[in-house]
Amino acid sequence: MENKAEINLARKGIEKLIAYVPGKPVEEVAREYGITEIVKLASNENPLGTSPKALAAMQQILPSVYMYPEGSSPALRERIAANYGIESDMVIFGNGADNILLLIAQAFINEGDEVIIGDPTFSVYETTTRIMGGRVLKVPLKNFTYDLAGIKGKISEKTKIIYICNPNNPTGTIVYQDEVAEFMASVPENCIVVFDEAYAEFAQKTNFPQTIQLVKEQRNVLIVRTFSKVYGLAGVRVGYAVGPKHLLGVLNKVVEPFPVNKVAQAGALGALEDQEFLDEVMRVTEVGKKYLYQEFTKMKMTYAPTFTNFVLVDFKRDAEVITKKLLERGIIIRPGQIWQLPTCARITIGTMAQNEKLIAALKEIIKE
Ligand SMILES: Cc1ncc(COP(=O)(O)O)c(C=O)c1O
Incomplete structure (x- = not known):
């Protein structure tokens, strides 16, 4: 009942x-x-x-958790922006990358919009799209790897977002810089490409795509990253997106007032110091x-x-x-x-x- x-x-x-x-x-x-x-x-x-420096920073912040955190995680945004060589309003933090992915769907997907993803890939792209009434088109992986040519073939005037999980979960495979450059040349203006780079730190020694260049060129690109994996902070939930100001402005309209708690912000800052x-x-x-x-x-x-x-x-x-x-x-x-x-x-x-x-x-x- x-x-x-x-x-x-x-x-x-x-x-x-x-x-x-x-x-x-x-x-x-x-x-x-x-x-x-x-x-x-x-x-x-x-x-x-977890990084010992992150742990120490989190312990230190505990007495002040009776106060609200700074909603936009300004210190973290400054740090990440400096790492990328961009302005801090091109970065937005959320309660884990999952929260950022939901935010992206809420901000950009209208009922009936089409979204293209690989198959299999991280399930959250499909869930968040369907929550917003979007339609998911799945392109089978080729050799366990995202098939960018296959995705290109599915793009239509209805396509709103293309998610590229790079490296891909659950296969661990990547698409490379040259493939992404070629692919991006064929993506229409009115379509957003989300690069989910939750595991990118593990792939840096390769010809990994420099997606930040696309952001700097003002392309409709969002890069999603997390502190859950290489930084060992899955339990406190910190993730972020990087993108051009015209997209970040939209995400900022949808984001909740205090998405990242004080402990998580302190932990992430500490982890960034722990090479x-x-x-x-x-x-x-x-x-x-x-x-x-x-x-x-x-x-x-x-x-x-x-x-x-x-x-x-x-x-x-x-x-x-x-x-x-x-x-x-x-x-x-x-x-x-x-x-x-x-x-x-x-x-x-x-x-x-x-x-x-x-x-x-x-x-x-x-x-x-
Ligand atoms: C590809 C991918 N994106 C995003 C996430 C979510 O990360 P977070 O813990 O920051 O929500 C995960 C977590 O497993 C993941 O595998």
Whole structure:
């Protein structure tokens, strides 16, 4: 009865939406399986925790949390703007990149507008579009990678936003500078391209697209970034968008008054000072990646070479079954059913001890 009332009251288009299913939380697995030692490799969190400088900054700010934060995160905006060599009103902060993605949809998508995304990709582009009554066109990945030519072929006068998840979640693959330059030459004026670069820090040693140049050229481009991954601040929620003033002005009309709390702002500022932590995160990720590649190959499993802190691996057998058996051993991963990849799973690269625990468990399971 209760459900029926909910369906009738929901805005058009929302009845059919499926609620986001996050990676299983550690607490839930502990309760369900009665295990205390749990390794979570399901949500691409930082296995090294949080930057010590961020932690210190957050502890220091705690006595003043009875006051509202500065709504626009001015100190953070200044810092990010300086890093990019742009003005601070070309940056907007939100309660995680998820919040920024919702803001973008609220600000720009009219009912009936078309949005183009890769498939599979991060689910939030589709959800936020459908919340606003937009229509989602999906272009299958090619070789686990965003197919920019395929996307180009779907652009019409109805296209409002194109989302490019770069590196892509869940595959970890990237599109490169030259491909993006060629693609952007064919994107019409009235269409916005959102580059979701949540994992970009992990891909910097490549010919990664310099999307900031497009922003500086006043193209209709928004770059989305987060402090959740490489900076280890997923729990306090800080993300941002960078774009030309004509787009940022629209986002500023929609943003809530205090989207980023005081603790999160302090933590993000602290993290930006902590190059040592960042270097260590990169080192651990690289070492872990090589180890996982090597062990997957030994087990005759294949993987998409990744530019992130996670790997999409093909177990060549039912990934739901393996995921359940790993859960029984206290290891949480993300099976690929949700992306129509039933034999694959997305696994966060952990510390060496965590990676070794995963591989030992996988070896045991495939022997059974
Ligand atoms: C591609 C991508 N974009 C955005 C987000 C959201 O990040 P945040 O934690 O800042 O909301 C994630 C989180 O997993 C992601 O994978």
